[in-house]
Amino acid sequence: AQTVTQSQPEMSVQEAETVTLSCTYDTSENNYYLFWYKQPPSRQMILVIRQEAYKQQNATENRFSVNFQKAAKSFSLKISDSQLGDTAMYFCAFYNNNDMRFGAGTRLTVKP
Amino acid sequence: EPEVTQTPSHQVTQMGQEVILRCVPISNHLYFYWYRQILGQKVEFLVSFYNNEISEKSEIFDDQFSVERPDGSNFTLKIRSTKLEDSAMYFCASSAERGPPYEQYFGPGTRLTVT
Numbered sequence: 001a002q003t004v005t006q007s008q009p010e011m012s013v014q015e016a017e018t019v020t021l022s023c024t025y026d027t028s029e030n031n032y033y034l035f036w037y038k039q040p041p042s043r044q045m046i047l048v049i050r051q052e053a054y055k056q057q058n059a060t061e062n063r064f065s066v067n068f069q070k071a072a073k074s075f076s077l078k079i080s081d082s083q084l085g086d087t088a089m090y091f092c093a094f095y096n097n098n099d100m101r102f103g104a105g106t107r108l109t110v111k112p
Numbered sequence: 113e114p115e116v117t118q119t120p121s122h123q124v125t126q127m128g129q130e131v132i133l134r135c136v137p138i139s140n141h142l143y144f145y146w147y148r149q150i151l152g153q154k155v156e157f158l159v160s161f162y163n164n165e166i167s168e169k170s171e172i173f174d175d176q177f178s179v180e181r182p183d184g185s186n187f188t189l190k191i192r193s194t195k196l197e198d199s200a201m202y203f204c205a206s207s208a209e210r211g212p213p214y215e216q217y218f219g220p221g222t223r224l225t226v227t
Contacts, residue, residue: 033212045155045203045218052212091155098168098210100145102155 002027004094006103013082014111020067021077021106023092029053032096034068034075039089039105048090051075082110114138116219118204124225125194133189133222137206144187145205145216146179148172155203161187162210194226 003026013019025034036048051059051068058066063083067076079086087110092103117136125131137144146158160167161179178190187206191198201223205216 037218042220043201044220045205047215050212050215093155095212098160100147100157100216102157104154 002029002032002094002096002099002101004092004101004103006090006092006106008106009104010107010109012109012111013079015084016081018078018080019082019108021079021090021092021108023075023077023103025073025075025092025094025101027073027094027096029096032094034066035093035095036064036066036075036077037091037093037102038086039091040085040087045091049077079108084110084112086110114217116204116206116217118202118219118222120222121220122223122225124227127196127226128193131191131194131224133191133202133204133224135187135189135204135206135219136185137187137204138208138217139185141206141208141217143167143207143210144179144181145207146189147203147205147218149201149203149221150197151200158189191224194224196226199224199226 005024032053034051038046038048049061049064063080065078089105091105094101119134144161149155159169159173176192180188201221203221204219207216208214
């Protein structure tokens, strides 16, 4: 079974600085998708960024980018120019064959 | 932008009671999901639903749980006899197709408190 591990329960960053959230996963599959979801205090789950495992190029969405290391089974999220609105829980997720698995989450606080 | 809605936002029920959580997926979506998040813990997959039947379910989704699409718009999760450990946030999601790149859109969740 696939497992997703987020080893940082909590992190904080100063506004305008850069922060990296870690995620590792375990799978024997070769084709899969990885996601980062944001869950602000409103608790709505919002997709931040997705990565297809067959793509070597790291995904980027504005201030959000990932460092996807397939061999190491690592999928970290980098947030540049952090904003107060980035304060939220961030969940890493693994998808394969209609099975979505989430990590335990990292609570990120952006400080003014 | 279309969105998934869920009602109620908060449901309090007594242990042993039946509860129905309601979701209205995005109108042209065909695949529907329920997830659970116990407070402070990770989001867990419960069940996926397509073409009026369950596609996949997790070990959490036992006989106490059932899902239904009673009409063309609602998607419900029923818990027959609630237990204290059912207290959690329940998220509904929907997608246009079975998997990526089609995104699963999540609703805002229903907080279920079992007393």
